[in-house]
Amino acid sequence: xxxxxxxxxxxxxxxxxxxxxxxxxxxxxxxxxxxxxxxxxxxxxxxxxxxxxxxxxxxxxxx
Amino acid sequence: xxxxxxxxxxxxxxxxxxxxxxxxxxxxxxxxxxxxxxxxxxxxxxxxxxxxxxxxxxxxxxxxxxxxxxxxxxxxxxxxxxxxxxxxxxxxxxxxxxxxxxxxxxxxxxxxxxxxxxxxxxxxxxxxxxxxxxxxxxxx
Numbered sequence: 206x207x208x209x210x211x212x213x214x215x216x217x218x219x220x221x222x223x224x225x226x227x228x229x230x231x232x233x234x235x236x237x238x239x240x241x242x243x244x245x246x247x248x249x250x251x252x253x254x255x256x257x258x259x260x261x262x263x264x265x266x267x268x
Numbered sequence: 269x270x271x272x273x274x275x276x277x278x279x280x281x282x283x284x285x286x287x288x289x290x291x292x293x294x295x296x297x298x299x300x301x302x303x304x305x306x307x308x309x310x311x312x313x314x315x316x317x318x319x320x321x322x323x324x325x326x327x328x329x330x331x332x333x334x335x336x337x338x339x340x341x342x343x344x345x346x347x348x349x350x351x352x353x354x355x356x357x358x359x360x361x362x363x364x365x366x367x368x369x370x371x372x373x374x375x376x377x378x379x380x381x382x383x384x385x386x387x388x389x390x391x392x393x394x395x396x397x398x399x400x401x402x403x404x405x406x407x408x
Binding site for chain 2: 230234
């Protein structure tokens with residue numbers, strides 16, 4: 206699954222650690238999602254979408 | 269995992285090792301000393317409580333990705349361990365001479381029992397190590 210997490214984070218000038226704090230997950234989790242090594246659970250995907258004020262479909266794209 | 273986790277975990281492992289060492293000494297000098305029973309009575313529950321506390325710190329520091337990573341390491345580690353265990357069963361068939369020489373060199377059934385325990389467990393221990401390496405390689 207592809208995602209726009211890195212772009213959205215860069216637009217807001219947030220570091221991975223800052224986003225991780227907002228999502229209450231580890232920085233490694235944010236890194237793994239950004240690099241496509243890990244697909245988040247549905248609750249975490251909703252939390253990510255809420256953090257950016259977008260929908261899940263706006264952030265995550267099928268391969 | 270934070271400094272607190274490693275500090276408490278380190279202290280707990282050292283305490284458990286120390287207690288094990290003391291018991292090994294006491295058990296060699298029967299009767300087992302009364303103060304030994306006292307120390308065990310206090311220290312064993314304290315160590316168990318400490319280890320549960322370490323587990324709680326670890327659980328609090330783990331998010332879903334860490335759990336997925338750990339699960340991958342454990343599952344692949346067990347499969348690798350079982351594969352190594354199966355492969356180790358071929359050694360006597362492939363190298364019968366070396367195998368018989370090894371068996372002949374052992375000092376009786378006690379030796380065989382201990383070596384059997386160690387060599388039966390070793391593939392799974394190696395599997396767990398390889399599982400951790402695999403998880404690290406996959407998610408680094």
